[in-house]
Amino acid sequence: MNTATTNATTNAPAATHPIPAPSGDISASFLGPVDLTGLDGMFSAEEKALALRVRGFVDEHIRPNIGRWYDQAVFPREIVPELGRLGVLGMHLHGYGCAGRTAVEYGLAAQELEAGDSGLRTFVSVQGSLAMSAIHKHGSEEQKSQWLPRMATGEAIGCFGLTEPNAGSDPASMTTTARQAPGGDWVLTGTKRWIGLATLADVAVIWAQTGAHGDGRGVRGFVVPTDTPGFHAEAIGQKLSMRASVQCQITLDEVRLPAEAILPADSAIGLKGPFQCLNEARYGIIWGVMGAARDSFNAVLDYTMGRTQFGTPLAGFQLTQAKLADMAVAINTGYLLAHQIGRTKDATPASVSPAMISTGKLDNCRVAIGIAREAREMLGGNGITLDYSPLRHANNLESVRTYEGTDEVHQLTIGRHLTGLGAFTRTEG
């Protein structure tokens, strides 16, 4: 290995790119035994150090407790300031107390968090990519100063209200309205559903029809302190997925807000406002789910090496090895996909199209859930307990695969890009 590295260094022209050339040494990859393709070499020492720091946090704060939280369906509120101290809340945003990290660093953090639990990574996504990024992208100076520093430390929790009971994949059909009263106040009325953390949140970014057009073009965003009269949030109970995370229904009953509660930027006029935030969150998922897949793989590799049946470690069976190989190959390609999109996002953010994001979200989610399910199966009966992570990951990924766009929504996004033809709606035949 060392020889290969030396040769590469001597023969190749001096690298100008900060990312080291792949060394080919995968024996000590920071991603562990699953790294078959020198993924380790694609990341700088700083990037890997950040990932390992987040992993240390996950090992210390999440792993020992996640089974219990999941079992009892508890979101550990107390962990939020810890995550703030770790520096992962709004970490890709600049200024206002945010860490100003790169997209790749954000991705690496996401996959480490999701190796712990999708619910925890989801919290970080909702806080940073949805609520904070909405305010950061579209908010006024006052809104940013008021909320972002407190959200970055975890002192304040944010949520993001786009989805409604009858408007999921089709947010243009939302019926929540914002009417401007004489004097300029806004009055919000409607229902939002599947809103992460709304019962714990201090502030909600709520998207509503301003009535200007009666379709997606009139959608605007509002910064709503959750103690505003008329704001009610209720947790959705009896979930079988992401149990260590809270999703809520929000009722907005004549919620009266001052005129300046609206997100004023032109970028927030119409559905492109929330969609820009969704693209941020979707980007995090592309990385995050690979963490869940990797953790499932590690669990099953460990298990099959240790468990003996018919006088042979399970890992000695052909069927086991074939599965391990397929899982590892899929995880490697998943990381390569995430890395490619991440580096592109850092180098030329404008070239990251919705179709590119959809490509990553679609494939990495379905690959990850397949791996988690396969891993569960390979753990036999033991795999159905919370002592092992794969079934928890698989169940969590049911949510992740659905939220931020189902497979079909992403297929149609990609299809629209390829064909120029929108197929989201069609005239009844």
Place this chain on the structure above:
Amino acid sequence: MNAEAMPQATDPRADPLTNPRTVDWAEDTTGYLESLRSGLTTARDTDYLLLEQDLPEDARRARQSVRDFVDRHVLPVINGYWERAEFPYELLEPLAATGVVGGSIAGHGGPGLSRLAAGLATVELSRGDGSMNTFLGVQANLSMGTINMLGSEEQKQRWLPDMAALRKIGAFALTEPRHGSDSANLETTARREGDTWVINGAKRWIGNGSMAHLVVVFARDEADGQVKAFVMEREDPRDPEDRPEGFDYQVIDGKVGKRAILQANLAFRGLRIPEENRLPGAEGFRDVSRVLATTRGGASWEALGHALACFEAAVTYAEVREQFGRPVGSNQLVQNTLAQMLTELTAIQLLCFRMAELQESGQWTGSMASIAKMHTAGKARWIAQQARDLLAGNGLLLDFHVARHLTDMEVVHTYEGTEFIQSLLIGRKITGRNAL
């Protein structure tokens, strides 16, 4: 056969150091390949759900007679015809002698087989070769079937006995270059002039189209806009001079599946067909649909035949082929594949047998046919793919049969309605909404 029973001690290769010159290595290779290949078309146990025990005598007879035909006449020659993309005329006589041509058509030379018997005849034929099965499907189910259903008594007497005896070959000209899945919108026209009809238009993918004595042509009557059926006759299609005026054809070459059946593009430029050759039962596209409805299910039986052939070849190969000192069938990965192939194969069998029952009792519907076609074609192709994989490099060779079945299965996967079309028909049934 198991590994211990192999005659290791007499193998001349057992000790190449002490016995280096006793082996002719070229001969050894030939012999070895022959040993791998020889049993691939042998029937294996595939009756895991005991369907066999309930099989009526007529179905057993039909199956046996086609199986004998396939073993004796088809398998020894078919690979050559397939490779050369030639139709095996030499097989017509022994095929007619099986007594299954005409399938469920009773009278006028048709054997009046039960649906199950006709289905098993299809299975056996496609288990041998898909091109021959398509030939028979075009001949009997489509061409004879149309005349039988839409022709007059006089027309049936005139044409069907010769067709059942394979003295006359038939073709069914419905599909057009621009109208495949939506053949209801066909553009070929028919204009009546006194006692003759003048046909103009083009047809595509017409099986037997270049070599048929009788071509059933569907065309839209210019007077009333309805689709009608006409029988174009040729005396000796194998004579290149014998082309009715206004009729031209071009055999579609370069096919990679079903190479031993010829499909042709047909062109009609003012072709004249006498009124007596118009099938009076065809009064609109609805009547075409009635004919097609009777043939639905044929592709499912055919898929079963291909799947059987591939499964049987894979099992035999896994027994005979050794690597790492043991039959490849000793490997977990191979057994897993064989087990999955068998479970899918068994499901295909059940669907087909149930189809025969429902067809017999008149309860078979278009939606059922779509479910059967979609499932059987998809799974049979998958089985063929697994078999091809399992035979590795040898699986690429015609001599080893499975590649032919695999590429033939590609054709089956498309015709009688693609997977997409079937899924949308099923989807329409489920939701009540048309997404086509």
